[in-house]
Amino acid sequence: MPELPDITVYVESLAAKLRGAMLQRVRVTNPFVLRTALPPIGSAEGRQVAGIERLGKRVVIALEGELCLVVHLMIAGRLQWLAAGAKPAKTALASFEFDAGTLVLTEAGTKRRASLHLLAGREALAAQDPGGIEVMSAEPAAFLARLQAENHTLKRALTNPRLFSGIGNAYSDEILHRARLSPVTLTRSLDADTATRLLAAAQAVMQEWTARLRDEAQRQGGWPKQVTAFRPEMAVHGRYGQPCPVCGSPVQRIVHADNETNYCARCQTGGKLLADRALSRLLKASWPRHIDDIE
Numbered sequence: 001m002p003e004l005p006d007i008t009v010y011v012e013s014l015a016a017k018l019r020g021a022m023l024q025r026v027r028v029t030n031p032f033v034l035r036t037a038l039p040p041i042g043s044a045e046g047r048q049v050a051g052i053e054r055l056g057k058r059v060v061i062a063l064e065g066e067l068c069l070v071v072h073l074m075i076a077g078r079l080q081w082l083a084a085g086a087k088p089a090k091t092a093l094a095s096f097e098f099d100a101g102t103l104v105l106t107e108a109g110t111k112r113r114a115s116l117h118l119l120a121g122r123e124a125l126a127a128q129d130p131g132g133i134e135v136m137s138a139e140p141a142a143f144l145a146r147l148q149a150e151n152h153t154l155k156r157a158l159t160n161p162r163l164f165s166g167i168g169n170a171y172s173d174e175i176l177h178r179a180r181l182s183p184v185t186l187t188r189s190l191d192a193d194t195a196t197r198l199l200a201a202a203q204a205v206m207q208e209w210t211a212r213l214r215d216e217a218q219r220q221g222g223w224p225k226q227v228t229a230f231r232p233e234m235a236v237h238g239r240y241g242q243p244c245p246v247c248g249s250p251v252q253r254i255v256h257a258d259n260e261t262n263y264c265a266r267c268q269t270g271g272k273l274l275a276d277r278a279l280s281r282l283l284k285a286s287w288p289r290h291i292d293d294i295e
Contacts, residue, residue: 001073001229002229004166008054009214023061026094028093029093078227154185155184177268240262
């Protein structure tokens with residue numbers, strides 16, 4: 001799922017291409033992607049772009065007349081930019097034609113989770129906001145208050161859009177590794193100093209990856225063409241079994257349904273291997289308890 005760094009670079013790239021542009025035509029080729037009926041999608045045509053914004057993990061194209069196109073990419077949705085005159089692939093979910101080129105919404109796989117809303121007015125746009133605070137501008141006290149509003153694991157809290165804006169499965173793994181904290185630590189067990197360390201890790205990881213993806217987009221012609229949650233430069237996410245870049249121990253994982261949490265046992269849990277709900281139950285007494293048991 002595209003998260004804060006990816007969405008930020010999408011927004012910046014769109015702003016550079018669409019400053020003052022006119023939306024000439026909207027094509028919705030998959031009816032399930034459009035989640036609003038009023039105002040009608042055709043009413044967006046012929047309007048000038050007033051700005052490009054990020055709302056959590058959503059991309060917002062603000063149009064004159066206080067209309068907003070809101071694109072939520074969910075897990076497999078992506079945005080493509082085509083030069084003027086180029087035709088989108090037949091598999092595109094929707095396309096937005098401007099004089100400078102065409103913005104195309106695609107989604108891999110068969111599950112249609114990506115969505116498009118056309119909203120009238122700022123109140124309607126605000127209703128789309130899950131309410132999470134921005135970690136890049138959060139103060140330590142506010143960050144700790146959000147963490148401890150409910151007693152959940154750090155992994156669950158960081159990825160809750162009602163608590164924190166723009167953090168998903170991939171970057172929560174990276175943040176927790178940077179902070180040297182276990183993903184299953186309960187939020188109400190954190191003291192102020194530990195929460196401050198976690199906030200600093202979150203801000204550093206997001207800043208570094210936004211800069212990295214911004215530079216990559218510039219090298220690719222001003223558009224992010226390889227938006228993915230799995231990158232070889234990541235410390236732990238998607239790197240199960242590979243060496244931790246800090247200590248060299250093999251990266252571990254917890255698998256639950258479609259989600260996977262990656263962590264380094266030596267750096268984050270004092271060497272303890274966290275129980276995988278499926279595998280640890282299968283192995284029972286044979287399940288290793290400590291990283292030293294498998295190294």
